[in-house]
Amino acid sequence: MSRTRRVLVTACSLLLLAGLSGCVELPESGPVVETEPSVEVEEQQAAAIDAVPPQEGETAPAIVKGFLDAMTAYPVQTDVATQFLAQQAQAGWNPDDATITYASADDPTVDPRTGEISVALSDPESLDARGGWQGPLPADQQTLTFRMVVEDGEYRIAEAPDALIVPAQWFSQRFRQVSLYFFDRTSQILVPEPVFVPRGRQLATTLIDGLLAGPGEKLAGVARSFLPGGLSVGLSVPVAEGVAEINLVGDAGQQNDEVVEKMLAQLVWTLRQEPSIDAVRLRIGDEEVRLPGGVSEYRVDDAPEFDPTGYQASLLLYGLRGGLLVSGEPDTLAPADGPFGETDYGLRSVAVNLRATSAAGVTSDGTSVVVGAVRAEAGEEEAQRVEQVVSGATSLMTPSWDFADRLWLVDRTRTGARVIVREDGRLSDVQVPGVTGENVRSFLVSRDATRFAAVVRDAGVDRLLLGRVKVDFRGRVRRAVDVRTITFEDTEPLRVTDIAWTSATSIALLSQVVPGELFEVRTVAVDGSPAGVEALSTTVNEQVVGLAGSPVPEAQQYAVTRNGLVDLTTSRVIGLEEAVTSLGYVG
Known part of the structure; x- marks a missing residue:
């Protein structure tokens, strides 16, 4: 993880995952959960900073340094920074077009051939005009070059990047991450x-x-x-x-x-x-x-x-116990009264749609998917029917549902993963860069159907891929775009056991620290920005087999062990009388 990320994480990360924050007490028995202490984050005003205008007789490197220093004025304003620019450059400079943050900057140096001033930035990252995180700057843009002119006997900058250029620590103290709410293309969510x-x-x-x-x-x-x-x-x-x-x-x-x-x-x-x-x-x-x-x-x-997490989506947990679909609160799981709760269809995994009306199960050999009602009304023959919707697959992973009742499937074939979506009763392949044809370990689609998250393993190292989903004017899925790869330099090689949504804009990763003994849960922002990385680091010293996470703010987030659940907020250990597999929330 870059120094810039570490700085931004400290100040911003707790804003994203309130659902996973909280002081944790050690349980008297069961797995030990260690969580970073919760901190009450208040909106505190950062110290004011007065920018210093250019001084008479300053050298060209001093003018460039003064320009960068002036952009750290607070409250945020660039009037003084503009004074370091030549008259012609002042009108054309637009610092609102982007933001560049950096961990540190070298002293300005002069090119003896051209007289240009260069400043090398350490770990620079960029944001667009709206404040959306764009990721690290390409290597060929990590050194800023300033052409200089002389006006009225003083050095001035003839051309400057259209960006607010500030230290990452300054930025983390004076900016926060929020969300702008737009509609999906079909205007439903x-x-x-x-x-x-x-x-x-x-x-x-x-x-x-x-x-x-x-x-x-x-x-x-x-x-x-x-x-x-x-x-x-x-x-x-x-x-x-x-x-x-x-x-x-x-x-x-x-x-x-x-x-x-x-x-x-x-x-x-x-x-x-x-x-x-x-x-x-x-x-x-x-x-x-x-x-x-x-x-x-x-x-x-x-x-x-x-609601982007699904209007009136079920808050119950669902899973398989003794081959039957069960639902309820963690300590009151009971068989569903639909066909999957009454008959063992030999399922190895199951997923329930947001309204908890339909369930999709993958058969034990991983080759088929059957779909049926979660609940059955007395006398309704249709509600008891189970339909096979996929056959002949190789090794299907646990499905995902989105708000439009589209069913997302990943088949791990001999030539790599194949991503399939079932909409309006039809199956179609979706090309997902970085996922299709690769060794995929986990795959999720957001409830609003605009994002996906996947874990891909290459040479024993797991990478998290985050991307967007495009649909046509009728809402039919077309392709995945804007795929970003998130790596974790501090823990590589990372081995991810499971992933789960913990809010509409964040994901939890479960990884092994000590195989079979110690597991860690960390959170990641859906745009890959530093604000979500390691927003919370929670460890459980018991063999954890998965996560039960939900983007709904009121939902509890759980680590699933072989014998029960561990509440990641309170550390409460909930034992299960009988083993439950494929346990999770709807979606």
């Missing part, structure tokens, strides 16, 4: 997009600015926005008595009730991250936006039907 934004009292304004910028071309086919283009926020978003007054400037045209509802859904899901906001009122131009019935105030906990 919200999709959280993680971004870094400045800390402070203007969070609401910053969030609205991010929404108005839209998801961008890169997410075409993945996400969309219902906020019309061409709008901008007024001077700010004032909050009085818990109500945010949003005044958007520009012409939004005529919007129907459905569009208004989804505009407001994006706003309230995004603004609920600001604790002081309970409701919003929206004006576009001079017109107040109202819902059907004349409602003008929209609460931030409204629009639950667009």
